[in-house]
Amino acid sequence: MLSQLTDKDLVDQIKKGNIKAFDEFVKRFEKPVSNVIIGMLGNTQDTELIAQDVFIRFYQTIDKFRQESGPKTYLTRMAINMSLNEIKRQKRSREKLLYSDDSFLQLKSEGHNPAEDFDLRDAVQKALQNLDVKHRSVVILRLIEGYSTRETAKILKIPQGTVLSRLFRAQEQLRDMLKNYL
Amino acid sequence: MFRKALHFRSRDSHYEQKMSPAFEENFLEWKRLESGLGMVQFTFRDGFSNRVTARLMNLLEKDPMREFYASLSSLLPKIVYSSLFVLILIIALIFVIHGELDHNVLMGTDRIDDSNFISYLIFQGS
Numbered sequence: 001m002l003s004q005l006t007d008k009d010l011v012d013q014i015k016k017g018n019i020k021a022f023d024e025f026v027k028r029f030e031k032p033v034s035n036v037i038i039g040m041l042g043n044t045q046d047t048e049l050i051a052q053d054v055f056i057r058f059y060q061t062i063d064k065f066r067q068e069s070g071p072k073t074y075l076t077r078m079a080i081n082m083s084l085n086e087i088k089r090q091k092r093s094r095e096k097l098l099y100s101d102d103s104f105l106q107l108k109s110e111g112h113n114p115a116e117d118f119d120l121r122d123a124v125q126k127a128l129q130n131l132d133v134k135h136r137s138v139v140i141l142r143l144i145e146g147y148s149t150r151e152t153a154k155i156l157k158i159p160q161g162t163v164l165s166r167l168f169r170a171q172e173q174l175r176d177m178l179k180n181y182l
Numbered sequence: 183m184f185r186k187a188l189h190f191r192s193r194d195s196h197y198e199q200k201m202s203p204a205f206e207e208n209f210l211e212w213k214r215l216e217s218g219l220g221m222v223q224f225t226f227r228d229g230f231s232n233r234v235t236a237r238l239m240n241l242l243e244k245d246p247m248r249e250f251y252a253s254l255s256s257l258l259p260k261i262v263y264s265s266l267f268v269l270i271l272i273i274a275l276i277f278v279i280h281g282e283l284d285h286n287v288l289m290g291t292d293r294i295d296d297s298n299f300i301s302y303l304i305f306q307g308s
Binding site for chain 1: 211212215216218219220221222223224225226230231232233234235237238239241256
């Protein structure tokens with residue numbers, strides 16, 4: 001029933017206080033949020049908590065969501081902003097990102113055996129973490145999440161030319177780092 | 183070379199057909215990178231939505247007035263504007279009544295009646 005609702009109707013249900021609608025909403029947008037946050041922050045113990053914060057913050061501020069953009073874009077922007085806040089916080093407290101145990105996260109991809117998946121996931125994560133934050137956010141949105149250049153520019157609030165130039169530099173670095181896996 | 187590839191990609195496929203072999207090789211390498219990264223999907227372990235919902239319910243149970251405060255905070259600007267409007271209306275009314283009283287004192291009457299209504303209008307006109 002709820003799974004058949006459009007995004008807009010689902011949001012309206014959440015506004016009415018329907019918790020089941022919120023659960024469906026989380027299921028529907030879990031993947032883009034996890035992609036952004038794990039890509040930005042790496043596989044840390046705090047990553048899932050931050051993703052949970054994104055959805056809870058969405059619920060708490062749902063009245064401000066006017067549906068001018070879709071929920072996916074809105075959540076992605078929130079996920080990027082909250083990841084950037086977390087990176088700033090970590091920098092302030094001089095904490096270093098550490099990879100946690102592998103059971104915490106799963107990689108879903110088709111046509112690869114688990115060993116290859118693990119290698120690729122690990123390699124991509126390490127490569128992403130080696131990029132600086134500006135380039136990383138562009139790569140996640142443009143190459144992993146599949147947003148267009150225009151949408152990426154809109155989410156990050158930067159010109160399209162900047163997206164392309166950052167993508168170019170990031171891609172050069174990634175090409176070197178991932179050449180054995182692609 | 184890759185900048186050119188990006189440039190071409192941002193336009194239409196018409197340009198892609200005009201690439202030189204070396205250029206095309208680099209372009210394809212770029213495409214492989216893109217598709218390779220696009221294949222990677224990170225997800226949290228199963229039951230993520232249950233954990234988020236449980237956390238939200240926990241927050242709401244801890245503070246049952248939270249939703250009330252949230253709705254109140256959204257209503258607050260409306261309440262403030264309405265109050266301001268009513269206040270301005272009351273002040274305006276006071277000024278009108280006060281002005282009328284002054285006029286009545288000036289005219290030597292305590293209230294406006296039929297006999298001094300014309301002089302009242304003349305007074306207002308002047």
